[in-house]
Amino acid sequence: MGLESFMKEEIQAYNSVLDLIGNTPLIKLQNISKGLKGNFYAKVEAFNPGHSSKDRIALYILEQAEKKGILKPGDTIIETTSGNTGFSIAMVSIIKGYECILAVSSKSSPDKIDMLRTMGAKVYVCPANVSADDPRSYYEVAKRLHEEVKGSVYINQYFNELNIDAHYHSTGPEIWNQTNGRITHLVACSGTGGTISGTAKYLKEQNSAIKILGVDAFGSILKSFHETREFDKSEIYPYRIEGLGKNLIPSATDFDVIDEFIKVTDQESAHTARELAKTEGLFVGYTSGAAMQAVKQYEANGMFGTDSNVVVIFPDHGSRYMSKIYNDEWMENQGFFDSVQEENPKKIEYVK
Numbered sequence: 001m002g003l004e005s006f007m008k009e010e011i012q013a014y015n016s017v018l019d020l021i022g023n024t025p026l027i028k029l030q031n032i033s034k035g036l037k038g039n040f041y042a043k044v045e046a047f048n049p050g051h052s053s054k055d056r057i058a059l060y061i062l063e064q065a066e067k068k069g070i071l072k073p074g075d076t077i078i079e080t081t082s083g084n085t086g087f088s089i090a091m092v093s094i095i096k097g098y099e100c101i102l103a104v105s106s107k108s109s110p111d112k113i114d115m116l117r118t119m120g121a122k123v124y125v126c127p128a129n130v131s132a133d134d135p136r137s138y139y140e141v142a143k144r145l146h147e148e149v150k151g152s153v154y155i156n157q158y159f160n161e162l163n164i165d166a167h168y169h170s171t172g173p174e175i176w177n178q179t180n181g182r183i184t185h186l187v188a189c190s191g192t193g194g195t196i197s198g199t200a201k202y203l204k205e206q207n208s209a210i211k212i213l214g215v216d217a218f219g220s221i222l223k224s225f226h227e228t229r230e231f232d233k234s235e236i237y238p239y240r241i242e243g244l245g246k247n248l249i250p251s252a253t254d255f256d257v258i259d260e261f262i263k264v265t266d267q268e269s270a271h272t273a274r275e276l277a278k279t280e281g282l283f284v285g286y287t288s289g290a291a292m293q294a295v296k297q298y299e300a301n302g303m304f305g306t307d308s309n310v311v312v313i314f315p316d317h318g319s320r321y322m323s324k325i326y327n328d329e330w331m332e333n334q335g336f337f338d339s340v341q342e343e344n345p346k347k348i349e350y351v352k
């Protein structure tokens with residue numbers, strides 16, 4: 001809702017949370033980037049009402065389906081999700097009056113699953129470490145439910161072109177305008193690939209010299225596929241970061257607009273996320289730590305110059321990882337403190 005409608009109605013209120021999706025801030029990184037060559041800006045997607053970049057695709061895809069007459073009131077939306085897309089679809093469904101069924105990976109944190117249920121979704125938890133074509137995988141479970149539930153629409157974010165379009169029409173133009181066209185590099189995680197592909201497509205259309213730098217996880221196929229266009233199964237093994245990397249090739253990833261990928265570890269990404277809170281006051285998710293970790297690695301490889309304006313996308317909010325990277329016991333159990341000691345850790349004092 002724009003200012004004009006505010007003035008007409010006099011009461012300064014948004015019609016619903018949906019009006020707050022997008023237009024997230026760009027925040028200069030002042031401290032964590034000290035010693036790094038270049039200027040670094042974070043696009044902080046936690047400022048969306050559903051606290052992640054996935055609000056953008058949920059709203060865009062459902063509104064496109066409505067326009068095409070595919071969705072009717074009372075219909076059911078089905079999706080596979082590591083949590084964030086599910087939350088966003090559930091949120092948009094509540095306002096628009098749809099049922100929402102979500103098939104999620106068992107890797108998703110219990111907090112995420114509880115949040116989906118709080119938003120009125122029916123949740124199926126599927127084993128994480130089975131192949132994508134296993135009938136128990138969340139892809140196969142969603143497909144089966146789509147066949148069984150009458151009047152259901154399967155969003156299928158990994159294979160839906162509208163996932164790219166959503167970011168082409170929102171994230172891309174926002175970053176271009178916020179940097180006054182002075183962005184030189186984009187660093188973004190790739191899961192479905194929608195964020196990086198759509199944003200990159202828009203930015204490259206404005207200035208083809210902008211470098212698009214992807215972030216992938218050790219244990220994922222994306223980097224190797226980008227380099228060879230071959231599916232090397234040996235690249236795939238379990239890892240902890242949720243929402244980053246993949247064990248299949250999503251058609252929502254346009255590999256041609258991405259210049260290169262770098263891989264980050266579970267451990268370094270977790271520590272970097274914690275560092276973002278302590279240095280920038282930014283309480284962001286695990287993949288935001290991964291993206292910042294990738295920035296450090298790209299910088300160490302000599303990717304940036306002093307005049308570089310690097311935009312890094314932070315996909316979601318830290319509150320979703322309280323039982324994981326922001327829990328010292330979980331960190332310890334992963335062995336993440338074995339070789340890395342954090343500076344000035346403040347221990348809890350129990351007053352007796």
Ligand code: PMP
Binds near residue numbers: 193287
């Ligand atoms: N970070 C998080 C936390 C996510 O849930 C996702 C989506 N899977 C991504 C990053 C990657 O975004 P995209 O799917 O648009 O590539």
